[in-house]
Amino acid sequence: MSHRTRIKICGLTRPEDVQAAVAAGADALGFVFYDKSPRHVSAAQAKALIAQIPPFITPVGLFVNASAEAVADVLATAPISLLQFHGDESLEQCCETASRVRRPFLRAVRVRADMQSADLVEYERQYRSSSQWFAGLLLDAFVEGYGGGGKVFDWSLIPKEIAPRLVLSGGLNAQNATEAVAQVRPWAVDVSSGVESGKGIKDAARIAAFIGAVRAADTASSH
Numbered sequence: 001m002s003h004r005t006r007i008k009i010c011g012l013t014r015p016e017d018v019q020a021a022v023a024a025g026a027d028a029l030g031f032v033f034y035d036k037s038p039r040h041v042s043a044a045q046a047k048a049l050i051a052q053i054p055p056f057i058t059p060v061g062l063f064v065n066a067s068a069e070a071v072a073d074v075l076a077t078a079p080i081s082l083l084q085f086h087g088d089e090s091l092e093q094c095c096e097t098a099s100r101v102r103r104p105f106l107r108a109v110r111v112r113a114d115m116q117s118a119d120l121v122e123y124e125r126q127y128r129s130s131s132q133w134f135a136g137l138l139l140d141a142f143v144e145g146y147g148g149g150g151k152v153f154d155w156s157l158i159p160k161e162i163a164p165r166l167v168l169s170g171g172l173n174a175q176n177a178t179e180a181v182a183q184v185r186p187w188a189v190d191v192s193s194g195v196e197s198g199k200g201i202k203d204a205a206r207i208a209a210f211i212g213a214v215r216a217a218d219t220a221s222s223h
């Protein structure tokens, strides 16, 4: 049975970019509620952008070290379906916030050079056993500014046993996506910089090319 790698396009700030991502076949769209990011949107801006999203495409809210109250405030305005914690949040903070707002969450892991495969297996086990709201790990490169850095990390670190449940992120683009999917076989991939013409400005052709590259890997693996 062939696997369709899910695709998240992150850091959307403009209506035309939401439309381009939806038209190209994205499965999830990420909205950054971290005010130091050049891709930051307010809850009201996200609400207007999300209003354009048809059913069965997941709006993801991205937070960095936000309090549970701040997350609840955003969700009181913007209809976010899935949380993504991308800062230094503890396991307890992630679980408490997700439980309070009653939303599933992705735990972003910024992969450091000294990290071992076994660390990722244990990390996933801890989160999965701690909360019914845990939806999975998103593996990203360790960059200044927490994320959106356009940097890849060493994919060979990713344990095969958890790859089918992971979101692979960090420096992906149309040129490396086919290789990334073929090597890692993740549940999903996530991209921000690699489909932009400028910070927060998505490029429709790059989005389509990225999704085409992921689909090429899916097709190759089904033969």
Ligand SMILES: O=C(O)c1ccccc1NCC(=O)[C@H](O)[C@H](O)COP(=O)(O)O
Residues within 6 Å of the ligand: 010, 011, 030, 032, 034, 037, 038, 039, 062, 064, 086, 140, 145, 146, 147, 148, 149, 150, 151, 169, 170, 171, 172, 190, 191, 192, 193, 194
């Ligand atoms: O996108 C940002 O600006 C950002 C800022 C702070 C924390 C996380 C951020 N993005 C999170 C994402 O999920 C990005 O898609 C992920 O870091 C990959 O980014 P890129 O390497 O640019 O594809």
